[in-house]
Structures are given as structure tokens and as C-alpha cells.
Amino acid sequence: MVKTLDAAGYRAALQEKDKTVVIVFGADWCPHCKRLEPLIEETANENIGKIDAFYVDVDKNPELAEQNGIMAIPAVIIAKGGKIVKNATNPRTKQILLDLIFK
Numbered sequence: 787m788v789k790t791l792d793a794a795g796y797r798a799a800l801q802e803k804d805k806t807v808v809i810v811f812g813a814d815w816c817p818h819c820k821r822l823e824p825l826i827e828e829t830a831n832e833n834i835g836k837i838d839a840f841y842v843d844v845d846k847n848p849e850l851a852e853q854n855g856i857m858a859i860p861a862v863i864i865a866k867g868g869k870i871v872k873n874a875t876n877p878r879t880k881q882i883l884l885d886l887i888f889k
Contacts, residue, residue, distance in 0.1 A: 788827050788839045796850055799840050800865050807865040808839045808887055811856045815845075818876050819860040825880050829887070837887060862886060 791799060791809070799807050810826055812819030830839035844851040844859055854863060854873075864872040864887055877883045 788823075788830055788841050791840045791842050791850075792847060793850055795840070796842060796847075799838065800870070801868055802838055802865070803868055805835070806837045806887055808837055809842060809863045809865070810840070811842045811844050811851055811854070811861040811863070812859045813843060813845050816859050822860045822877070822883075825877075825883055829880065829883055833887075 788810070789795075796809070799809065808826065808830070810819075810822065812822070826839055826841075830837060842850050844856060850856075854861075854870075858875045860877075861873060861875050862877055862883070863870055872886055874882075874886050877886055
């Protein structure tokens with residue numbers, strides 16, 4: 787399950803030490819974000835206990851987008867051990883998403 791984050795939730799999510807954290811930055815009006823949603827949901831459901839997946843709406847949380855240097859959406863940030871380790875813009879396939887998360 788993908789949970790929606792605000793600024794306070796974002797800070798808390800990054801503190802996760804035992805799981806990989808996947809944070810997707812997007813917007814309701816973005817067609818590429820809508821295409822990515824089921825891939826993120828499916829990946830999260832298939833990897834329960836390994837990853838926590840979250841969504842940040844850039845229109846409702848512009849400060850988080852700015853803080854993370856998000857210039858285009860959808861953007862995906864991967865955090866491990868409380869630190870951001872990878873990011874990507876618009877991963878187009880599930881395999882690209884899995885490689886981003888697990889490699």
C-alpha cells in the first residue's frame with residue numbers, strides 16, 4: 787500500500803532504518819504520474835516487509851519538492867538507512883523501478 791505524505795510524514799519516513807523507503811513525487815493532473823501509480827502499488831504489495839512506499843503531491847507540498855530538487859514529475863527517491871541513496875525521473879517500466887529500488 788502506498789501512503790500519502792505531508793512534510794511531517796516525509797521526515798518520519800526518511801528515518802526508517804530497517805526497510806527501503808520509496809517516495810514518489812507527483813500530481814493529480816500528471817498523466818505520467820497516473821501511469822506510474824499502479825506500478826508503485828504493485829511493487830509495494832509484492833515487497834511487503836522489504837519496502838515502504840509513499841506519495842507526495844507536489845502541488846500540496848511544494849516545499850518538499852523544492853527541498854529535494856524535484857524539477858520534473860513523476861520523480862522517485864529511494865532512501866536506505868535513513869539516507870537518500872538514489873533518485874530518478876519517470877521510471878517507465880516495472881523493471882526500471884525494481885532496479886532502482888533493489889540494485
